[in-house]
Amino acid sequence: GQSLEQPSEVTAVEGAIVQINCTYQTSGFYGLSWYQQHDGGAPTFLSYNALDGLEETGRFSSFLSRSDSYGYLLLQELQMKDSASYFCAVYGQNFVFGPGTRLSVLP
Amino acid sequence: ETGVTQSPTHLIKTRGQQVTLRCSSQSGHNTVSWYQQALGQGPQFIFQYYREEENGRGNFPPRFSGLQFPNYSSELNVNALELDDSALYLCASSLNGQSNQPQHFGDGTRLSIL
Numbered sequence: 001g002q003s004l005e006q007p008s009e010v011t012a013v014e015g016a017i018v019q020i021n022c023t024y025q026t027s028g029f030y031g032l033s034w035y036q037q038h039d040g041g042a043p044t045f046l047s048y049n050a051l052d053g054l055e056e057t058g059r060f061s062s063f064l065s066r067s068d069s070y071g072y073l074l075l076q077e078l079q080m081k082d083s084a085s086y087f088c089a090v091y092g093q094n095f096v097f098g099p100g101t102r103l104s105v106l107p
Numbered sequence: 108e109t110g111v112t113q114s115p116t117h118l119i120k121t122r123g124q125q126v127t128l129r130c131s132s133q134s135g136h137n138t139v140s141w142y143q144q145a146l147g148q149g150p151q152f153i154f155q156y157y158r159e160e161e162n163g164r165g166n167f168p169p170r171f172s173g174l175q176f177p178n179y180s181s182e183l184n185v186n187a188l189e190l191d192d193s194a195l196y197l198c199a200s201s202l203n204g205q206s207n208q209p210q211h212f213g214d215g216t217r218l219s220i221l
Contacts, residue, residue: 042111098149
């Protein structure tokens with residue numbers, strides 16, 4: 001089977017840095033993706049890691065360790081608009097999304 | 108570039124009925140995936156269609172079926188609706204069914220079963 005674990009909630013202040021962790025168990029593994037979803041909106045793609053290491057895209061970075069079945073999303077210089085749910089997703093046998101982490105950014 | 112569009116946006120049905128949800132993929136995309144998202148949870152993969160063929164299926168019963176057309180638009184059909192089928196149904200299009208390709212999601216269809 002396939003399963004992913006993420007913290008349910010994270011709170012931080014504007015300008016801070018926050019890390020959202022994701023651990024996974026999957027039969028077969030091609031890569032780890034991250035998606036952002038605002039309340040009432042559609043998920044939007046943030047990043048994809050197929051190999052170990054850090055991928056940086058602007059204020060967002062994503063890390064993968066295949067040997068540890070672990071990854072994280074790092075959000076820097078937090079802004080109020082970053083308040084949303086963040087999902088890690090694994091493509092193994094099929095696409096599997098994690099339960100999501102609700103990020104609240106406080107002024 | 109036209110994004111992913113889904114119809115209808117909201118739908119109310121009763122137990123035992125059947126429903127068809129529709130999705131138009133983003134231009135240039137040949138792969139469509141369908142997801143069910145319950146409130147406060149992550150999207151659950153239903154199935155994927157690549158070039159009109161089913162290309163993977165999640166843990167959903169056979170009463171969930173789909174179709175992809177030559178223009179790569181897609182339908183999700185659900186028979187014998189149950190109360191637990193109440194959810195947001197999301198369609199996502201991508202290129203070539205590959206994991207490294209971003210999935211572009213529509214705004215979803217909110218299905219309520221009474």
